[in-house]
Amino acid sequence: MARSTDPERRPEWPxxxxxxxxxxxGWRPTPFREFILKIHSRCNxxxxxxxxxxxxxxxxxxxxxxxxxxxxxxxxxxIAEHARAHGRERVDVVLHGGEPLLVGLDHLRHTVQSLRKxxxxxxxxxxxxxxxxxxxxxxxLDLFEELGIRVGVSIDGAEADHDRHRTRANGRGTHAEVRAxxxxxxxxxxxxxxxxxxxxxxxxxxxxxxxxxxxxxxPGVDFLLPHGNWxxxxxxxxxxxxxxxxxxxxxxxxxxxSTERETNIRMFNxxxxxxxxxxxxxxxxxxxxxxxxxxxxxxSVEQVDSLKSAFEGAASTPLHTFTHTFDDALYLPAVxxxxxxxxALSPTCADCPLSxxxxxxxxxxxxxxxxxxxxxxxxxxxCST
Ligand code: SF4
Ligand code: SF4
Numbered sequence: 606m607a608r609s610t611d612p613e614r615r616p617e618w619p620x621x622x623x624x625x626x627x628x629x630x631g632w633r634p635t636p637f638r639e640f641i642l643k644i645h646s647r648c649n650x651x652x653x654x655x656x657x658x659x660x661x662x663x664x665x666x667x668x669x670x671x672x673x674x675x676x677x678x679x680x681x682x683x684i685a686e687h688a689r690a691h692g693r694e695r696v697d698v699v700l701h702g703g704e705p706l707l708v709g710l711d712h713l714r715h716t717v718q719s720l721r722k723x724x725x726x727x728x729x730x731x732x733x734x735x736x737x738x739x740x741x742x743x744x745x746l747d748l749f750e751e752l753g754i755r756v757g758v759s760i761d762g763a764e765a766d767h768d769r770h771r772t773r774a775n776g777r778g779t780h781a782e783v784r785a786x787x788x789x790x791x792x793x794x795x796x797x798x799x800x801x802x803x804x805x806x807x808x809x810x811x812x813x814x815x816x817x818x819x820x821x822x823x824p825g826v827d828f829l830l831p832h833g834n835w836x837x838x839x840x841x842x843x844x845x846x847x848x849x850x851x852x853x854x855x856x857x858x859x860x861x862x863s864t865e866r867e868t869n870i871r872m873f874n875x876x877x878x879x880x881x882x883x884x885x886x887x888x889x890x891x892x893x894x895x896x897x898x899x900x901x902x903x904x905s906v907e908q909v910d911s912l913k914s915a916f917e918g919a920a921s922t923p924l925h926t927f928t929h930t931f932d933d934a935l936y937l938p939a940v941x942x943x944x945x946x947x948x949a950l951s952p953t954c955a956d957c958p959l960s961x962x963x964x965x966x967x968x969x970x971x972x973x974x975x976x977x978x979x980x981x982x983x984x985x986x987x988c989s990t
Contacts, residue, residue, distance in 0.1 A: 619942035619949070627941060627948075634935035635944050636691035639897035640684050641699045641910065644672045644716055646902045648704040650737050651774040654804060656832050657703065662913035662920065668902045671708050676904040677716050680926050681723035687931040688728040695729040700754070701899075701910075706740040710748055717752040733757060733799050737771070738786035739779055746793055755799035757827075758787050762814035766806060787821050800825035800869075807841040807848055811855035818868075825869040828853065832914035835973035879962040888943060891964045895943035898934055900926060906934050908943070915972040943968065 646668040648658070657665055672680070688696050698720055700713075708716070717732060724730050734749075738758040749756060760783050761767040768778025790797045801823045803814065818826050830849055833839035841848055857873055875885040885891035888909075899907040899920065906924040913920050924934050934940050942949050947960065954965040965971070 619938045622938040622942055624936050624938055624941050627945065632941075632945060634941060635894040635896050636693065636935070637687060637896050637898045637931055638693070639697040639699065640680075641701050641897060641899045642672065642677075642680060642716070643668075643702060643899065643901050643910070644677075644700050644705050644712075645702045645707040646670055647707060648702060648737070649707060649739065649773075650704070650771060650779060652771045654770055654831050656911050656914040660832060660914040661916045662918065664901075664913070664918065664921065665703070670902070671712065672716070672900075672902045672904070674712075674715055674719075676902075676926070678719050678723075679904060680900050681719040683926045683931055684720065684730075685723040685728055688724065690932065693728060695731060696724065697731045697733065700732065700734040702735075704737055704740070705734050706736055706745060710744055713745075713748060714752065717754065735759070735802065736786075737779070737783065739782040741786035741789050743789075746789060746797070749790075749797050750793060754797075756790055756797055757799045757802055758783065758790070759802045759804075760784075760787065760818070760821075761803050761806060762809050763817040766809040766814060766817075769806065769808065770804070791821065795822075798823060800827060800871075802827045802829065804829045804831055805849060805852055806831070807852060811852045812859045815856045815859055823868050825871060827871050828856065830967060830970070832911060832969060834915055834970055876962060885964075889967055891962060892946040892960070893964075894946070895940075895968075898931060898940075906931070908939055909969070911967075911969045915969050919969075919972070 646665050647670050648655070651658070653659060656662075684696055684698070687693075700716065706713075720730050720732070732752065732754045733756070734754050735757045736759070738760065741756070741758075748754070759771070760780070761769075761771055764778070764780040767780040767783070771779050771783070773779060787798065787801075798821070801818050801821060803818060803826060805828055815826070831839040833842060839849070853872070856870070860867070860870055860873065871887065872890065875887055875890050879885050879891045885893045887893070888895035888897070895909065897909060899910050901907055904926045906922050906926060906929065907920045908922065910920055922934060922937055922939065924937070935944075947955060950960060950965045954960050954963070957963070
């Protein structure tokens with residue numbers, strides 16, 4: 606799916622959004638709080654739903670495999686510059702990929718030391734990594750402990766469910782390797798595991814999946830919807846039957862009615878906050894401003910990487926950390942569009958009584974092809990919530 610390149614065609618929203626007019630109306634951007642660094646652009650797995658390699662955007666092919674040391678150093682300086690300019694005493698940095706552990710021990714050490722050198726002592730760097738877990742060994746564990754890196758691992762539930770999608774290139778499932786990796790994290794001191802990330806599969810039983818995740822005693826679980834959009838809906842999506850909603854409701858009931866709080870589920874925690882009148886702490890639900898930015902392995906600045914599922918170039922911006930500050934990114938229409946709350950909603954969503962909680966749905970899922978494109982990305986064609 607690609608958007609129109611016809612020069613006669615009016616720029617589609619949000620590219621044509623007038624940021625100066627917004628500023629004139631009193632809107633001010635929210636500084637970035639979370640920086641996702643793509644330190645390696647390749648992966649040792651071949652998951653069939655991967656938005657990096659299997660969906661519309663194929664820009665990984667032209668990215669360097671690894672973020673080079675001069676690029677790492679520049680990005681670290683830009684993060685420190687942005688934090689200081691906005692009086693932030695803490696930034697969250699997520700080391701991401703592809704598979705970030707493919708960078709190796711020395712490069713990982715350099716990356717973290719570069720970030721700390723640029724930011725500290727006045728800006729604390731809270732470090733997380735998101736990994737598929739199979740490369741976690743004692744050497745990486747030592748480094749995680751030494752450098753203060755907390756680790757999130759992707760696992761989709763019990764073995765048969767996980768292995769349906771999360772495989773090696775030869776089709777072999779990876780559950781046993783991932784399980785071993787999580788257990789190694791837990792064997793250290795119980796604080797290295799930041800949480801588990803699970804992509805929903807309607808073929809998996811929701812309660813069995815959740816209870817499998819609980820076996821690892823994770824401090825938190827993130828459930829992700831498989832990516833899709835109006836042209837290419839996610840597997841099993843139906844316009845008349847809220848199948849993903851029903852799956853999540855089963856997990857919610859199992860989680861919420863437990864006699865003790867076994868773990869946190871970010872999606873549910875944030876929805877409860879919204880229902881009770883507080884803002885969400887993530888841009889994926891509600892209307893809170895998106896305060897995260899992505900840096901690709903070549904140092905270019907991008908929007909949230911799951912947008913790569915929508916169309917080729919969907920996440921890209923014209924900015925690069927060697928030539929632009931992160932403040933420059935705040936004034937891009939595509940970035941501002943993620944920070945203006947209800948003003949970014951389609952007319953349908955703006956009129957919806959659930960919009961303050963729903964936020965119009967996950968942003969990368971709102972797209973459709975150029976031929977049928979509306980002037981705003983959220984079309985909520987037949988919302989089944
Ligand atoms: S482990 Fe992550 S980056 Fe690698 S193929 Fe699977 S989903 Fe994609
Ligand atoms: S119409 Fe649907 S997508 Fe839009 S805000 Fe309401 S519930 Fe959300």
